[in-house]
Amino acid sequence: MTSMSSSARPLLNRRLAEFGTTIFAEMSALAVRTGAINLGQGFPDTDGPxxxxxxxxxxxxxxxxxxxxxxxxxxxxxxxxxxxxxxxxxxxxxxxxxxxxxxxxxxxxxxxxxxxxxxxxxxxxxxxxxxxxxxxxxxxxxxxxxxxxxxxxxxxxxxxxxxxxxxxxxxxxxxxxxxxxxxxxxxxxxxxxxxxxxxxxxxxxxxxxxxxxxxxxxxxxxxxxxxxxxxxxxxxxxxxxxxxxxxxxxxxxxxxxxxxxxxxxxxxxxxxxxxxxxxxxxxxxxxLALPESYFAAYRQDMEAKRDLLAAGLAEAGFGVYRPAGTYFVTTDIRPLGERDGFAFCRSLPERAGVVAVPNAVFYNHREEGAPFVRFAFCKRLPVLEEAVGRLKTLSA
Structure with missing residues (x-):
């Protein structure tokens, strides 16, 4: 097999050179490897209707x-x-x-x-x-x-x-x-x-x-x-x-x-x-033709999960931005004495058995997003309760 010379053009289109593996793939793999609760990627852990x-x-x-x-x-x-x-x-x-x-x-x-x-x-x-x-x-x-x-x-x-x-x-x-x-x-x-x-x-x-x-x-x-x-x-x-x-x-x-x-x-x-x-x-x-009662119940269920996770994160010492929509909570890790969301998220599975996503990956200006970390609450209540219990060890 002929090796490529060091001067050869990179294989990946240069427009995509700045994009590696998505953070969701990295964090989900980390959850599997460590057995941590995955609150990083936004997918429900139960099927719909x-x-x-x-x-x-x-x-x-x-x-x-x-x-x-x-x-x-x-x-x-x-x-x-x-x-x-x-x-x-x-x-x-x-x-x-x-x-x-x-x-x-x-x-x-x-x-x-x-x-x-x-x-x-x-x-x-x-x-x-x-x-x-x-x-x-x-x-x-x-x-x-x-x-x-x-x-x-x-x-x-x-x-x-x-x-x-x-x-x-x-x-x-x-x-x-x-x-x-x-x-x-x-x-x-x-x-x-x-x-x-x-x-x-x-x-x-x-x-x-x-x-x-x-x-x-x-x-x-x-x-x-x-x-x-x-x-x-x-x-x-x-x-x-x-x-x-x-x-x-x-x-x-x-x-x-x-x-x-x-x-x-x-x-x-x-x-x-x-x-x-x-x-x-x-x-x-x-x-799409389901009655309005489905959509109302879905919202109410997610709102209860939002409130549970937001309260638990605040009790664990995070700064919490209570969302008005979606199924994600953004937090500020600076009250925990942290500043680097990447380092925090990569260590969190070992420290607390929970996976989150650093918001900095969603910014051009990485420094703007550095102290913010996202958690998903589209999970079963017992899973969220267990995650909250684990996260409280951070401020213990």
Whole structure:
């Protein structure tokens, strides 16, 4: 076998050189190796509704989706997505020309960015951000321009002046996430209205990741950006079944957008997976039609878990940012005498038998996120109780 010379070009595309193995893979492997409780990666440890699972089994047995489904997604699911947007938000989408089914929200993000960006285009994204955003912007040849959410009075807030200042003549697109992972912030009506005004004024496209739309707590309210004046025709809205119905392995996501935008996204998506998750698409169509009582009970269950974990983390000595949405709690490790989230998370399984994720991986400016650590609470109550008990040893 011939060895490569030291001067040979690196194998990995230089646009991806800064991205190694995702932190989720690293921390999940650490959990397996140490037997620690994994509160790092955001996946539930129980399946979603039995009737939805049975709908997938029924589709398999009936031969629905076992072969390639239609490129845009099965008609039943596209109709169900359109119906969901209409019932919940008063947004009217044509299932045939304005709805696209994807292999999870991750593919929807990739397809949207690959479709809508040219090399050199700037993308303004709220920092911290889900790690695939940065990789997809890089693959499309775009330039990330982060606007940092900063702690303020117990939550992370967006500085609208900073957002406005980040937009230049090279800005093509705003990439938003609300409810926001990892901080748990839910953008308010006033904040969204200001973002909408900016997008219209500067003629920007917007990709908005709303996968946690059904996980908002207390007085927080999820309002789709597409519902604001001037936004429907310039907004690509992304949703997902994984977070709402606790079937993350099914990888069923969707895009809603005006016909021209949707056609562009579909043009990229067809060369990624082409199609995926055939039988599961039929099951998710049924899931979206579940009564409001399901969504209310799901929120209440997650809110109780949030409260349990947040209280336990505070008792263990963490600074706690109580989330208004998602199923993650961001904490500050400085009250524990720590400053480096990476080192803290890599030692936590041995010290306390729990795995978390350092928020710094979600930042361009790593120093901004250095003292923050994210915990997931989408786990069974006994698991969370055990984790809280273990974490209390940190302040003992």
């Amino acid at each position: 039995e009737e939805v699972r049975e709908a997938a089994v029924r589709a398999l047995r009936d031969g629905r989706g076992n072969q390639y489904p239609p490129g845009p997604g099965v008609p039943e699911l596209r109709a169900a997505v359109a119906g969901h947007q209409q019932r919940r938000y008063g947004l009217s989408y044509d299932p045939d020309t304005e709805v696209l089914v994807t292999a999870g929200a991750t593919e929807a993000i990739a397809a949207a960015l690959l479709a809508l960006l040219e090399p050199g285009d700037e993308v303004v994204a709220l920092e911290p951000y889900y790690d695939s955003y940065a990789a997809c912007i890089a693959m499309a040849g775009g330039t990330r321009v982060p606007v940092t959410l900063r702690p303020h009075e117990g939550t992370f807030r967006l500085d609208l002046d900073e957002l406005r200042d980040a937009v230049t003549d090279r800005t093509r697109l705003l990439l938003l996430n609300t409810p926001h992972n990892p901080t748990g912030t839910v953008l308010t009506r006033d904040e969204l209205a200001a973002i909408a005004e900016l997008a219209v004024e500067r003629d920007l496209l917007v990709v908005t990741d709303e996968v946690y739309e059904h996980l908002v707590f207390g007085t927080a309210e999820h309002i789709p950006l597409a519902s604001f004046p001037g936004m429907r025709e310039r907004t690509v809205t992304i949703g997902s079944a994984g977070k709402t119905f606790s079937f993350t392995g099914w990888k069923v996501g969707w895009v809603t957008a005006a016909p021209a935008l949707l056609t562009a996204v579909r043009s990229a998506k067809q060369y990624l997976t082409y199609v995926a998750s055939g039988p599961f698409q039929y099951a998710v169509a049924e899931a």
